[in-house]
Amino acid sequence: MMNIGKAAAASGVSAKMIRYYESIGLLPAARRTDAGYRFYTDEDVHVLRFIRRARDLGFAVADIGELLALWRDQSRASADVKRIALGHVAALERKIAELQGMVDTLRMLAVHCHGDARPDCPILADLDAGGTGRAGRGTAQAT
Amino acid sequence: MMNIGKAAAASGVSAKMIRYYESIGLLPAARRTDAGYRFYTDEDVHVLRFIRRARDLGFAVADIGELLALWRDQSRASADVKRIALGHVAALERKIAELQGMVDTLRMLAVHCHGDARPDCPILADLDAGGTGRAGRGTAQAT
DNA sequence: GCTTGACCTTCCCATCTTGGTAAGGTCTAC
């Protein structure tokens, strides 16, 4: 039995976030003391650690809801977990490819930029002209 | 001379975003017709294309403000542009490394997951136990 | 001239996760 500050310190999830996760339904409403203070058990902290770890792996809160449900379900199929994880990996890799495209384009432009006091700059020239068609136009906003 | 819809179509920046960029000061307030409609010149569209291209390269709107100022300044030093570009590249690469760390961890867990109807799942086991210390703890939230 | 449909305007809301802050109640140790 501990209050929210203790649970936060023990789990690595800030008190602010614990309340937030509760408010969006990722966590059930915490039990309260008579004075209205939330209190948590070691088991609750265990769940918070799970969430923290999943966030560190880049899972969105919605995904974590699914993962938690599977975690709690002793009869879950590992295929369900794997599907979520690999779907997430695919999304991460799309994102990486998008960022890498940006990096490649910028590096290419930057090597041709003197980088001195002269005003000539291929980077600005590219932005001016609209580039040569690299750095994914269509999906670039889908961050 | 064209109204906002035409400028949006010609530049690839939505009308919504054009108004937004104006509201945050990235663009000067557009001239208006007597009826209050914004109107734009080909030169304005040129600027919008510049912004669009820079966004596609992942520059934040704040960075684009700097880039625009340099673009307009005929006596700018290319070093200033290069500095912004390379700073952005470094940020992109940090982000890529972070995401790649997540991918590596998840892939490693996923290969050991049967992915069938059985409940045993190393992915959930890892989330449960807190992992082995990969997938950057501290900076994972800095998105 | 009037109507219709496409366009424009502003304003508010939502996303997603996190942090900050303010005003007020509670608990603990002295």
Add this chain to the structure above:
DNA sequence: GTAGACCTTACCAAGATGGGAAGGTCAAGC
């Protein structure tokens, strides 16, 4: 009893973008 550390709720902020409502305007057709 009081100070200080903690808790509560509620609102604001960020980033960039889309959606929608309510209402004004314009161009084309009849």
